[in-house]
Every structure is written in C-alpha cells, then in structure tokens.
Amino acid sequence: MADFEPKVVAFVCNWCTYAGADLTGTSRIKYATNVKIIRFPCTGRIDFMLLLKSFANGADGIIISGCHPNDCHYTSGNFHAKRRWIMFKELMDFMGIDMKRITFSWVSAAEGARWAEVVNSTVARVRELGPYVSYQKMVNTHIEEEVTNE
Amino acid sequence: MSNIAAKAKELLESKAVQVVIGYEAGPTGVVRPAFVTDPAKTDSLIYNENCLQNLAMYLTKHEVKHLGKMGIVATLPVMRSIMMLISEQQVVAENIVVLGISDDGKLLDIADMNVMKAHIEKSNLGNPTKDQEKLAELNKLSLEEKFKFWEQELSKCIKCYACRQSCPMCYCIRCSTDCNQPQWIPVQANTQGNIDWHILRAMHLAGRCISCGECGRACPLNIPCHLLTMQLSDQTYNYFKVHAGTSVDMKSVMSTFEPNDKESFII
Ligand code: SF4
Ligand code: SF4
Ligand code: SF4
Numbered sequence: 001m002a003d004f005e006p007k008v009v010a011f012v013c014n015w016c017t018y019a020g021a022d023l024t025g026t027s028r029i030k031y032a033t034n035v036k037i038i039r040f041p042c043t044g045r046i047d048f049m050l051l052l053k054s055f056a057n058g059a060d061g062i063i064i065s066g067c068h069p070n071d072c073h074y075t076s077g078n079f080h081a082k083r084r085w086i087m088f089k090e091l092m093d094f095m096g097i098d099m100k101r102i103t104f105s106w107v108s109a110a111e112g113a114r115w116a117e118v119v120n121s122t123v124a125r126v127r128e129l130g131p132y133v134s135y136q137k138m139v140n141t142h143i144e145e146e147v148t149n150e
Numbered sequence: 151m152s153n154i155a156a157k158a159k160e161l162l163e164s165k166a167v168q169v170v171i172g173y174e175a176g177p178t179g180v181v182r183p184a185f186v187t188d189p190a191k192t193d194s195l196i197y198n199e200n201c202l203q204n205l206a207m208y209l210t211k212h213e214v215k216h217l218g219k220m221g222i223v224a225t226l227p228v229m230r231s232i233m234m235l236i237s238e239q240q241v242v243a244e245n246i247v248v249l250g251i252s253d254d255g256k257l258l259d260i261a262d263m264n265v266m267k268a269h270i271e272k273s274n275l276g277n278p279t280k281d282q283e284k285l286a287e288l289n290k291l292s293l294e295e296k297f298k299f300w301e302q303e304l305s306k307c308i309k310c311y312a313c314r315q316s317c318p319m320c321y322c323i324r325c326s327t328d329c330n331q332p333q334w335i336p337v338q339a340n341t342q343g344n345i346d347w348h349i350l351r352a353m354h355l356a357g358r359c360i361s362c363g364e365c366g367r368a369c370p371l372n373i374p375c376h377l378l379t380m381q382l383s384d385q386t387y388n389y390f391k392v393h394a395g396t397s398v399d400m401k402s403v404m405s406t407f408e409p410n411d412k413e414s415f416i417i
Contacts, residue, residue: 048353049326049334052346069409079407083390086413087356087404090385091349091378094288096297104416118417134297138342 006060006126008035010119011046013077016067016108023112031116032123035063042066044077048088051102055135061101061126063118068106078106097135101126153257154223155192157249161221162189167247168218171208173201183208187217197223197251204364206231206318209241221247226273227362229266230395231318234360236263237400240321263398275393277361277380284374285381300345306371307344309337313375314351316368319358326350352378357386357403360395 012018018039024031040046043066051062064085072078085104092099103122107115158170174184174194181200185208186192206228208214224232229250235241243263250258250269260266276282288296311327314320327335327347335350336343359379366376386392389412392403 049346049350052349053334056342056346076407079409079411080405082411082413082416083404083407084353085416086389086411087382087385088353089413089415091352091356091382093293094296094378094381095300095345095349096291096293096295098293099415106416135342138301138340138345 004127004131006034006123006131007058008032008061008063008119008123008126009054009059010035010037010063010065011040011050012037012063012107013043013045013066013073014039014041015073016071016106017065017115019109020107020111020115023109024115025112027112029113029116031119034123034126035119042072042074042077043081044072044074046081048084051088055101055132058136060129060132061103061122063103063105063122065103065105065107065115065118068108071106071108098129100129101132152196154197154249154251155195157257158186158192158195158221159189161247161249162186162192166219167221169214170195170221170223170249171205171214172223172249173197173203173205185214185217195223197255199255201225202364202367204228204231204316204318204362206235207316207321207364209235209246209318210321219245219247221249223249223251224260225251226253226270227360227364229260229270230275230360231362232395233263233266233270233398233400234319234358234395235321236398237395238319238358238402243398267397270396275396276387277383278363281361281363281377281380282384285377285384288377289381300348301341303373304344304348305341307339307347307373307375308371309339309344309347310370312368312370313365313373316364317355317359318362318364319355319360320351326354348375348378351375352382355379356382357390357392358394359383 021037046064054062066078069078089099105118161167170186172184172195173181174196176182183205184194204227205222236243248260248266250260252258335347361380361383363376366374386403390403
C-alpha cells in the first residue's frame, strides 16, 4: 500500500479553523496536500450526514474543526456541535464504525501551525489504516449484486 | 365491563373526550389499536400483556387529532411519549386525557400531567431489561464484530419505514429520508444506504427516544433497530443525566448544552 494517498475531507468553520488554515498558508507552513477543506459558517452547521456522504463517496478520513469553546462567533454553535459529536461518537462505537478515521479538533484563527499538525497527524493515521474499503465496499457490493440480478 | 371500558364510556358520555384510543381484539384475536368515538361501543376495549403497541404515535396524526379531545390508554412508555410530545409542542396537554395503566395492568387515576409526572418519576426509566442485556452483550464485542453484526442486520432492511411510522417521536411531516434535494439517503435499499438511514434515525432520536421498543417490534424483518436508539438513550443518561419524557417542560437534549459537557475525543 506504499502508493496509497489517503483522501481526507475537512469540514471547518469559517471564523476560526478556516482562518487558521489561511494563516498556515500565509505563514508558508507546508502540510499534507491530501486534505480538501470545506468551509461552513459554524461547526454547529456541520450535519453528521455529511460525514457519511463523504465516506460513501470515497473519503478515507475526515476532520471536523471549529472554534475553541467560548470562542464561537455565534456564541454557542460549537457547544451544540460538541453534544452532537458526543452522541455521534457513541453511536459509531456501538455500530463498529471506526472513529480513528475522524479527527475532531478546535483550531483557532491564530493557530496556523496547529492546523498543519492536525492535518498531518490525521493523514498519517489514515495512511496507516489504509483505504476505507469496508465502507466503500458496501456501496459497491450492492451495485454488483444489482447488475448480476438483472 | 372492564375498568378501562367503564372509564372510556364515562369520558365519552360526559364529552370530556371525543375519541378514546385503546386496544381491542381483532377478528383473528390479535390485539390491534381501537379508536372509539361512540360511548355505546367501549366494551371492545381491552388490556392484556399483548397490548404492547405504543399508541402515542396516533396523537400527532391528523386523522385522529381532528376528532377532538383524545383519551388514550397509556402504559409507562406511552405516558413518557405523551410527556415528550408535550415538551416538543406537538400536542397540547389540555387535549389529552390519560387512562394510565400501571406496570401490573391496573387502571391508574391520572388526573393531570402533574400526577402523570409523579407516576413516571417513581418508575424505572432505564431500557427494558432484556434490551439492556442485549446492549451489554453487543457492547462487549470488538469493533469489527459490532460492525459485522450491524452490517448483517441492516443489510436485510427493505426501507419500508415501519420503524419510523411506529415511533411517536418520528412525527415529521416530511422526513429527511423523503427529501431528495439533497438526497441524504439513497432511495434503494442497499447496505450502505440502510446503515446511513439507521444512523440518521438514531441521531434524530438521540435524547428523545423513550425506550418503548416499538420500532423494533414494527420491523417486518425483525431488525433490532430499537437497540440503536436505546443505546443512545442510555448514553443520554450517562452524559447528560436526562431521561426523555419525564416532564412537560423538559429542554431538548440535542438543542441545549452545558458549557462543561464532558468529552475526551476532541483535540
Ligand atoms: S427519521 Fe428523523 S426526519 Fe424522519 S421522521 Fe424520524 S425524526 Fe423525523
Ligand atoms: S424505542 Fe423506537 S419507537 Fe420507541 S421511542 Fe425509541 S425510537 Fe421510537
Ligand atoms: S421497519 Fe425494518 S425493514 Fe422497515 S425500514 Fe425499519 S428497519 Fe428497515
């Protein structure tokens, strides 16, 4: 699997992590190019279904990142998000879906270096885990089945 | 005439309610829901250990609601559902008369929501024992084993949505699964789409499921989908010390927060 390049999707909030990622760039810090950043108004806006969609569409890893607690631009969006992810994580653990593929982090607009670190560590971990075939296979198996049935 | 029939007759005669939702024996002897509007016909109402269906789901249905004030035969899960529906502003307390049934099958005198609250509070609010045992068993498995279990169970799902229809808390007029712009859940029943569907449903019921087990009972393929929502009920209590459906002014677990909510996975 030496040539495996993990695809990582990052869902980040506009006000902290996106600005932080900008700072990473303007500070000329190099980091893994495997990440595709998608900007959201707030972590509170990040629907858990987006994660499932990403996995189904070929993502091997996901990063969810927003403002540190008490720093939310909308005061409480990240607190709401936190509750949601607590429940989501419990459900994933119960269903046996590997949460090692998902990084949750708080990265502020001033933490350019930290963003590079979050991305790099996630990419390294996902590279270790390999492609997320068990999830992607489920999508494909049924297609094959359908074709053979016809 | 049973206590329930007598009470239903009294309520209908005095016009305190216009319909009583209860259980009756169908032509083959199988218990089915009954909607009695005529005081002369309350004799068909029964209650026995087969009366398991959570009748609270009818409270939000237009066909029943438009009949007027509703009386409802309510075991503990039904009472908790009613509390939940009131706290979510889906039904109005004044429009409902509860014919409460105790754990040993006796008719309770539930004069109002305060009495009901007191009754609920002194009851066991955890998941039913046999489900809790199954949860404990599943929780012991490794990640791969758990995934295999759910992959196998959910691959059987035919997306009939009986689990959703039978749940009192799944009252959305337009469910996310029916939404095709964007299409959150694939229309066809494939394993991956089925897993997505059940994650969606469980997440929507986080902090709201009152552990009645109706979704699992309703499933024609015996998929234990109630275990997903019950696991989250358990976790809701573990993390936030909340049992759903215990008061009329309960704050929604997933749309409130405490700044010091504990977690250990966000870096
Ligand atoms: S699954 Fe979600 S959107 Fe659908 S009816 Fe239930 S709560 Fe509503
Ligand atoms: S056990 Fe199932 S039917 Fe009952 S409240 Fe929970 S999700 Fe709804
Ligand atoms: S009732 Fe069973 S088969 Fe129908 S959608 Fe729910 S889990 Fe799937």
